Amino acid sequence: MKYLVSLALIALAGISTVHAQDVDKHGKPGTPSTAVHISGAVKKPTDFNVVALRQMTGQDTGEMPVVCASGATVATVRNFRGVRLIDMLDRVGIDVQGHKDARRMVVIARATDGYVVTFSWNELYNTPIGDSVLVAYEKDGKPLEPGEGQLLLISGKDIKNGPRHVRWLSEIEVKREE
Numbered sequence: 001m002k003y004l005v006s007l008a009l010i011a012l013a014g015i016s017t018v019h020a021q022d023v024d025k026h027g028k029p030g031t032p033s034t035a036v037h038i039s040g041a042v043k044k045p046t047d048f049n050v051v052a053l054r055q056m057t058g059q060d061t062g063e064m065p066v067v068c069a070s071g072a073t074v075a076t077v078r079n080f081r082g083v084r085l086i087d088m089l090d091r092v093g094i095d096v097q098g099h100k101d102a103r104r105m106v107v108i109a110r111a112t113d114g115y116v117v118t119f120s121w122n123e124l125y126n127t128p129i130g131d132s133v134l135v136a137y138e139k140d141g142k143p144l145e146p147g148e149g150q151l152l153l154i155s156g157k158d159i160k161n162g163p164r165h166v167r168w169l170s171e172i173e174v175k176r177e178e
């Protein structure tokens with residue numbers, strides 16, 4: 001009997017370990033996002049869908065590996081095409097009130113599966129990183145597949161760019177840190 005209980009426990013542990021790894025890597029699957037909503041400390045909260053993004057100035061990443069925080073290269077992409085996040089933020093207008101206000105701002109990107117990453121105003125507007133943060137609608141010349149988006153955020157200058165490669169991007173929140 002003791003033996004059977006141990007066997008059952010080992011089997012259960014095995015099942016839950018596999019499950020934990022799955023959740024760690026992929027989370028619960030997101031639903032394809034059809035638009036990015038920008039809200040928070042902005043003058044004009046706005047929805048950007050793929051059609052609206054295609055009408056803005058596009059930028060290409062060129063070939064890049066996607067590197068997980070673990071160091072593993074999980075993909076190599078020939079090109080992502082999209083729009084700079086700072087161009088989108090300039091459209092909605094960050095609600096900056098005075099000389100020392102912008103530096104308090106945090107920019108939070110969320111996906112439909114609950115995945116979240118952060119940027120700061122300084123990082124985006126006051127370091128070279130900002131020039132390569134794109135909201136992408138195309139990969140390797142084709143619209144993103146549902147499993148990849150259809151919108152995705154990528155931070156092209158990150159050392160490990162996997163973490164801030166946000167599939168199913170749906171929300172950008174600008175938050176004034178008190």
Ligand SMILES: Nc1nc2c(c(=O)[nH]1)N[C@H]1C(S)=C(S)[C@@H](COP(=O)(O)O)O[C@H]1N2
Pocket residue numbers: 025026027030066067068069074075111112113115162163164165166167168169
């Ligand atoms: N929405 C969302 N984006 C995500 C993740 C996630 O769980 N949800 N995982 C991240 C991780 S851990 C990595 S390494 C990269 C690349 O993973 P992929 O090749 O599975 O897309 O996507 C990132 N983007």
Ligand SMILES: [Mo]
Pocket residue numbers: 067068069070162163
């Ligand atoms: Mo990862």
